[in-house]
Amino acid sequence: MTTLVLGHKSPDTDSTGSPIIWAWYLSEVAGTPAKPVLLGEPNTEAAFVLKHWDLSKPEIISDVGAGDKVVIVDTNNPAELPPSINEAAIQGIIDHHMLVGGLKTKSPIDITIRPLACTATIMHDLIGDKLASAPRGIKGAMLSCILSDTLEFRSPTTTPHDRAVAEKLAADLGVNLGDLATAMFEAKSDVSAFSDAELLRMDSKEYNVAGKELRVSVLETTAPKLVLDRKDSLMASMVDVAKEDGADQVLLFVVDILKEEATLLVPNDLVKQMAEASFGCAVSGDTVVLPGIMSRKKQIIPALKL
Amino acid sequence: MTTLVLGHKSPDTDSTGSPIIWAWYLSEVAGTPAKPVLLGEPNTEAAFVLKHWDLSKPEIISDVGAGDKVVIVDTNNPAELPPSINEAAIQGIIDHHMLVGGLKTKSPIDITIRPLACTATIMHDLIGDKLASAPRGIKGAMLSCILSDTLEFRSPTTTPHDRAVAEKLAADLGVNLGDLATAMFEAKSDVSAFSDAELLRMDSKEYNVAGKELRVSVLETTAPKLVLDRKDSLMASMVDVAKEDGADQVLLFVVDILKEEATLLVPNDLVKQMAEASFGCAVSGDTVVLPGIMSRKKQIIPALKL
Numbered sequence: 198m199t200t201l202v203l204g205h206k207s208p209d210t211d212s213t214g215s216p217i218i219w220a221w222y223l224s225e226v227a228g229t230p231a232k233p234v235l236l237g238e239p240n241t242e243a244a245f246v247l248k249h250w251d252l253s254k255p256e257i258i259s260d261v262g263a264g265d266k267v268v269i270v271d272t273n274n275p276a277e278l279p280p281s282i283n284e285a286a287i288q289g290i291i292d293h294h295m296l297v298g299g300l301k302t303k304s305p306i307d308i309t310i311r312p313l314a315c316t317a318t319i320m321h322d323l324i325g326d327k328l329a330s331a332p333r334g335i336k337g338a339m340l341s342c343i344l345s346d347t348l349e350f351r352s353p354t355t356t357p358h359d360r361a362v363a364e365k366l367a368a369d370l371g372v373n374l375g376d377l378a379t380a381m382f383e384a385k386s387d388v389s390a391f392s393d394a395e396l397l398r399m400d401s402k403e404y405n406v407a408g409k410e411l412r413v414s415v416l417e418t419t420a421p422k423l424v425l426d427r428k429d430s431l432m433a434s435m436v437d438v439a440k441e442d443g444a445d446q447v448l449l450f451v452v453d454i455l456k457e458e459a460t461l462l463v464p465n466d467l468v469k470q471m472a473e474a475s476f477g478c479a480v481s482g483d484t485v486v487l488p489g490i491m492s493r494k495k496q497i498i499p500a501l502k503l
Numbered sequence: 504m505t506t507l508v509l510g511h512k513s514p515d516t517d518s519t520g521s522p523i524i525w526a527w528y529l530s531e532v533a534g535t536p537a538k539p540v541l542l543g544e545p546n547t548e549a550a551f552v553l554k555h556w557d558l559s560k561p562e563i564i565s566d567v568g569a570g571d572k573v574v575i576v577d578t579n580n581p582a583e584l585p586p587s588i589n590e591a592a593i594q595g596i597i598d599h600h601m602l603v604g605g606l607k608t609k610s611p612i613d614i615t616i617r618p619l620a621c622t623a624t625i626m627h628d629l630i631g632d633k634l635a636s637a638p639r640g641i642k643g644a645m646l647s648c649i650l651s652d653t654l655e656f657r658s659p660t661t662t663p664h665d666r667a668v669a670e671k672l673a674a675d676l677g678v679n680l681g682d683l684a685t686a687m688f689e690a691k692s693d694v695s696a697f698s699d700a701e702l703l704r705m706d707s708k709e710y711n712v713a714g715k716e717l718r719v720s721v722l723e724t725t726a727p728k729l730v731l732d733r734k735d736s737l738m739a740s741m742v743d744v745a746k747e748d749g750a751d752q753v754l755l756f757v758v759d760i761l762k763e764e765a766t767l768l769v770p771n772d773l774v775k776q777m778a779e780a781s782f783g784c785a786v787s788g789d790t791v792v793l794p795g796i797m798s799r800k801k802q803i804i805p806a807l808k809l
Binding site: 287290292293294295296297298299300301302303304305306307308309310311312313494495499 | 593596598599600601602603604605606607608609610611612613614615616617618619800801805
């Protein structure tokens with residue numbers, strides 16, 4: 198039986214590239230037949246990365262079957278995984294997020310979670326010397342995942358090890374790391390094809406803060422104006438998205454990768470109150486700029502309160 | 504703040520030795536002040552191991568405080584951990600059991616779970632070359648943990664890697680592995696000082712099987728007669744222990760390490776039915792011998808049904 202390697206819903210570059218990397222490792226090095234699958238369309242950056250490194254887009258699946266062999270990467274959160282995930286035969290987990298609890302296995306499996314910026318960095322370490330035999334596309338995917346998750350080392354989640362691995366890979370591949378990152382971020386910033394609801398859900402995760410169910414959406418971009426020009430319709434759309442997704446509120450942080458700041462949309466008093474309590478800022482209009490804020494995991498979620 | 508390194512309640516050799524090993528690694532190699540603690544009196548084998556390798560008995564604690572830095576080893580099950588574990592600042596988890604879910608962290612941490620027989624084997628791999636600088640007691644604890652958890656390589660949980668690590672450590676330490684194991688198992692088999700209730704709880708874990716809450720107790724011994732001579736009072740005691748611990752039934756498997764078989768006590772029809780359904784045996788009296796059964800994790804729990 199082929200092992201399915203999958204990341205989280207709404208796949209970004211790490212959740213698209215890491216399954217490809219690990220399925221390569223399992224199939225070609227460990228001798229375990231495996232294939233990467235996606236839980237949705239890759240975002241525009243991930244689509245660019247696939248094309249850039251000449252990688253096939255993995256099949257998109259909506260669920261896993263009971264007993265399917267599955268390796269989970271880049272998440273350990275059942276809410277971000279297929280509905281039947283706990284019926285599958287989970288073989289392993291490789292992740293870099295906080296442990297949320299909820300995944301269960303029937304026997305001991307391989308689990309590696311590390312406080313690094315990127316799943317692909319952990320895979321680099323697990324693969325070790327065998328990486329030398331990897332095709333260019335696998336090393337390229339690994340480099341792109343790290344550039345994406347670290348926002349080219351700007352994000353505070355970046356560790357010296359993530360950076361060292363990316364620089365080593367770039368040298369090995371003979372690519373200019375800055376040029377690649379710029380092209381990736383430009384691809385991610387092209388949001389013209391997406392509806393407001395799609396933008397709000399694109400890179401969003403659900404959290405419960407002080408009894409409120411929040412959908413915390415982060416759009417990383419080098420062209421924040423493209424998003425902020427749409428703020429009125431985005432704020433109107435938040436109401437419907439929250440309702441459909443069973444959330445109390447959608448929070449949208451527009452992260453300016455180059456200026457290293459986030460702009461939070463403030464559609465109502467709840468968000469205003471939350472912004473002021475969480476970030477110690479004073480909100481006057483319907484947006485507030487949060488200097489230095491780039492990481493949902495490291496800066497936004499730990500700060501959120503009411 | 505000193506990091507507390509702790510294993511599971513009712514500490515056996517691995518849950519006593521592994522915290523000592525990891526606290527040494529954190530303090531002496533990683534530069535993070537750490538100390539091992541226990542969640543109860545070590546069992547007789549673990550007490551022998553401490554004495555044999557001239558290691559101090561770690562402090563016994565009954566709970567952790569909110570915000571305490573904690574590394575959890577040899578379990579990921581909140582039911583086997585201090586009541587306030589999810590209020591602590593969990594720094595890492597090193598384990599070799601199935602993922603049960605329930606532990607949560609506030610940020611990404613180091614988690615290493617491997618399908619190996621023993622936590623100490625995983626630590627051996629994580630410590631790597633630095634183990635050369637470990638004092639004799641640390642290497643000795645590591646060896647003893649592996650001999651204990653593998654029942655000197657007899658348990659089906661044993662992997663070639665566990666065995667190779669143990670043999671390397673024994674050679675390094677210049678000790679006869681078989682003699683050490685024999686002395687450890689003799690220490691474990693001396694159950695004369697324990698009441699029936701203590702014996703039933705000594706190495707027991709709770710599981711829900713077909714809606715029944717079971718306390719599954721395993722006594723590994725080279726002298727099964729010492730336990731089986733007490734079977735009438737042990738079966739009488741099961742009723743009280745089950746009641747006090749909120750379980751429907753206590754199952755006691757007496758594992759004969761040398762004969763590589765288990766004897767299950769059969770106090771009533773529920774256990775009879777469960778034994779026949781789970782192990783395909785025919786039960787006539789108040790005990791049943793299960794040839795080859797040695798591992799709760801690998802053989803008993805996966806088989807249990809009604």
